Every structure is written in structure tokens, then in C-alpha cells.
Amino acid sequence: MLMHQGIGLDAFNALPERKAVHALYECCHCVTLAGDLAGGRPYPDHNSLFRRADALLFALSEQSVDAILQAYPCSVRPCDDSERAALRTAEDSYRDRFGFDYVMYVAGLCAPDVLTTIADRMHNDVETERKVVRNELAKINRTRLERMLGPEGGFDNW
Incomplete structure (x- = not known):
């Protein structure tokens, strides 16, 4: 707030x-x-x-x-333990792949939507993903x- x-x-x-x-x-x-x-x-x-x-x-x-990314945790609507674990795993994989934290404008999205988006963005090269991150931060x-x-x-x- x-x-x-x-x-x-x-x-x-x-x-x-x-x-x-x-x-x-x-x-x-x-x-x-x-x-x-x-x-x-x-x-x-x-x-x-x-x-x-x-x-x-x-x-x-x-x-x-x-x-800046350190201040933007991925926050989605409440989900169950399995979805929380899947999100943590996906975010860890993303960080391992790109070397920086995942960020996304989530407004009203639920865990499955975020997981799908992370999976889609894993196909980006680092330069493309850096541009996507700035757009999400904007x-x-x-x-x-x-x-x-x-x-x-x-x-x-x-």
C-alpha cells in the first residue's frame, strides 16, 4: 500500500x-x-x-x-500449497536461466496463469527477456x- x-x-x-x-x-x-x-x-x-x-x-x-527487481515479488491470488511450490520452482528455474528475478504485472491473475507466462518467457533469450522485464516494470x-x-x-x- x-x-x-x-x-x-x-x-x-x-x-x-x-x-x-x-x-x-x-x-x-x-x-x-x-x-x-x-x-x-x-x-x-x-x-x-x-x-x-x-x-x-x-x-x-x-x-x-x-x-529494482528485489522489491517486486511475484504476487498472485491465494493458491494452494502445490501451486505455491510450483511457483517457487518456476521462479527458481527462471532465475537460474536468466540470472535475475522474475517480474510480471499480475493484476488479477491466478497461479496457473503466472506459471504459463513463466514457461512462455523461458523461451526468450536474455536480451529479449531484459526488454520484457522493463516493460513489466513500466x-x-x-x-x-x-x-x-x-x-x-x-x-x-x-
Whole structure:
């Protein structure tokens, strides 16, 4: 859960630098990315912030992306013990194959869906999978940034 939710773009643009970095870090789990996004304020609209976040994410080093991956456990709807074990095994195989952790925007998916996706992605080469990972991180960041900003104009409590 994010501490900063529904603050609105105007309030976000007006936050002191340190508070903006904190709010952004909650979304992207990268100090460099959060600092660069905060430094790019003011943003005229949500999409400008989202595009800038994507551009900065795709410009990060692989080492920075690997550090971000540590904050993104694969979380799916509750499943039984056999599905949990299958997920652990699949994620371990993925890590052994690619050398970094599996990440996926799972919004509402269940364990069998995630297992299928892991199996499909195991056919990628490392370079392709690195691109897929960044795309998945961009989806997650976008969702969290949308939650942080809330609707255009924010909520009345901010």
C-alpha cells in the first residue's frame, strides 16, 4: 500500500523535493528514478509524468533494474500449497536461466496463469527477456503512479 495516494498532480508538483522523491520511490523503488522524476516537475498532465517515468526506466543500467527487481515479488491470488511450490520452482528455474528475478504485472491473475507466462518467457533469450522485464516494470510503475496521483485534480483531502 502506498502512503501517498490520490494526491493529485497539482499537489504532487507542489511537494517539497524530498517528499516528492519519497512519494515516487514508493512507486518505482529506485532512488535515481525517483530523484530524476521529482527533478522534472512540474508536469503539465499525468501522461507527461508517465512518459518521463518510462523513458527514465528504459535508460537505467541493468544493475539498477536488477536492484529494482528485489522489491517486486511475484504476487498472485491465494493458491494452494502445490501451486505455491510450483511457483517457487518456476521462479527458481527462471532465475537460474536468466540470472535475475522474475517480474510480471499480475493484476488479477491466478497461479496457473503466472506459471504459463513463466514457461512462455523461458523461451526468450536474455536480451529479449531484459526488454520484457522493463516493460513489466513500466506497467507496475504506471499503476502505482496512477494510484499516487489519483484522478485528475486529486481528491479533496489533499
